[in-house]
Amino acid sequence: MSDIRPIAPIDTTGLKPAMPLTALPKCELVDPQELFVDGSYQRSIGERGHRQIRRMIQRFCWTRFKPPICAYGQHEGKRVLMVLDGQHTAIAAASNPNVDLIPVMIVDAPETSAQAAAFVGQNTDRLAVTPLQLHQAAVVAQDEDAVTVEQVCQRAGVTVLKGPAGNGRYRARETIAVTTVSGLVERQTAMGARRILEVLANADLAPVTGHHIRAAEYLMTNKDYCQKFEPQDLTTAISELFLTAEDDAKVMSHAHRWPFWKALAVVWFRKTKKRRLHLRVAA
Incomplete structure (x- = not known):
C-alpha cells in the first residue's frame, strides 16, 4: 500500500503566523x-x-x-x-x-x-531524526546492514516499530531499541543475534528494551553463564519474573554499582533452571 501523501497545511486556529522579516533566501x-x-x-x-x-x-x-x-x-x-x-x-x-x-x-x-x-x-526549529527513522529509511533504501537487522528481528519474532508507542503501551515482542539490535548483530552475527532475540521474544516482553537485549546477550555469550542453562529455560525465567525482575535489578544495581542490564542478567540467571552436569567416570 502506498504511503505517499501530499504536503498540506495544518489548522492554525489560535496561532499568529509570523511575517518574514528578512529577504527570501x-x-x-x-x-x-x-x-x-x-x-x-x-x-x-x-x-x-x-x-x-x-x-x-x-x-x-x-x-x-x-x-x-x-x-x-x-x-x-x-x-x-x-x-x-x-x-x-x-x-x-x-x-x-x-x-x-x-x-x-x-x-x-x-x-x-x-x-x-x-x-x-x-x-x-527542527525535529531531530531518530535512529528509528533512519533505520526505516535505510530499509527502504535497501541498505545491507539495515535490511539484515530487519530480517534478524522478523525471524526472531520481534517487530521493530517506526516510533515509540503513542500511548506508551507496547504489545508483546515489539521493540524500539534498533540501535542496540544493530550492535548485537554486529557483535554476534545475524544467527547469534537471532538466538538471543528469540529468547526475549518468546518471553513476550512488551517492549523488548535495550536493557533486555544487553542482559540476554551477556548471559548467552559469557563463559561463566552460557553453558549452565538452556535458552528455553532462560525464556521461562524471564516470563515468570516479569513483574519483579526490574525492581530487583534496580536494587542490585545500586548496591553493587553495576550497570542495570548486568544486574538484570544476574536476577534472571538466579531464577533460570540450571543444566545437570554429567561427569564421566573412568572405567
Missing part, C-alpha cells in the same frame, strides 16, 4: 574552500567531528548532500560567506578532490548577532 554554487566559520558561536571540530567528516568524504553523494546555510559577513575587510549551519558538510566537500562547487542557501543575516541567532534557529 537564495541558492548559489560556491567553492567550499571560500567559506568561513565564526568561532565565536560555533564549536571547533573535535575527534568525533573529524570521524564524521571522513565518513562523509568516503560516502559523498549528491543524494545525501544538504546545502549549508550561509550569510554574508565581513572578514579582514572583505565580504565573505559565513557558514551558519553545515560546517561538517562544507569541510567534507572542500576535502574531496572530486568536488569543485557546492550549492549553499544564503540567508539575510549580515550582523554576527543575527548569524548566531540564525545558527540557534537552524538547530532548534
Whole structure:
C-alpha cells in the first residue's frame, strides 16, 4: 500500500503566523574552500567531528548532500560567506578532490548577532531524526546492514516499530531499541543475534528494551553463564519474573554499582533452571 501523501497545511486556529522579516533566501554554487566559520558561536571540530567528516568524504553523494546555510559577513575587510549551519558538510566537500562547487542557501543575516541567532534557529526549529527513522529509511533504501537487522528481528519474532508507542503501551515482542539490535548483530552475527532475540521474544516482553537485549546477550555469550542453562529455560525465567525482575535489578544495581542490564542478567540467571552436569567416570 502506498504511503505517499501530499504536503498540506495544518489548522492554525489560535496561532499568529509570523511575517518574514528578512529577504527570501537564495541558492548559489560556491567553492567550499571560500567559506568561513565564526568561532565565536560555533564549536571547533573535535575527534568525533573529524570521524564524521571522513565518513562523509568516503560516502559523498549528491543524494545525501544538504546545502549549508550561509550569510554574508565581513572578514579582514572583505565580504565573505559565513557558514551558519553545515560546517561538517562544507569541510567534507572542500576535502574531496572530486568536488569543485557546492550549492549553499544564503540567508539575510549580515550582523554576527543575527548569524548566531540564525545558527540557534537552524538547530532548534527542527525535529531531530531518530535512529528509528533512519533505520526505516535505510530499509527502504535497501541498505545491507539495515535490511539484515530487519530480517534478524522478523525471524526472531520481534517487530521493530517506526516510533515509540503513542500511548506508551507496547504489545508483546515489539521493540524500539534498533540501535542496540544493530550492535548485537554486529557483535554476534545475524544467527547469534537471532538466538538471543528469540529468547526475549518468546518471553513476550512488551517492549523488548535495550536493557533486555544487553542482559540476554551477556548471559548467552559469557563463559561463566552460557553453558549452565538452556535458552528455553532462560525464556521461562524471564516470563515468570516479569513483574519483579526490574525492581530487583534496580536494587542490585545500586548496591553493587553495576550497570542495570548486568544486574538484570544476574536476577534472571538466579531464577533460570540450571543444566545437570554429567561427569564421566573412568572405567
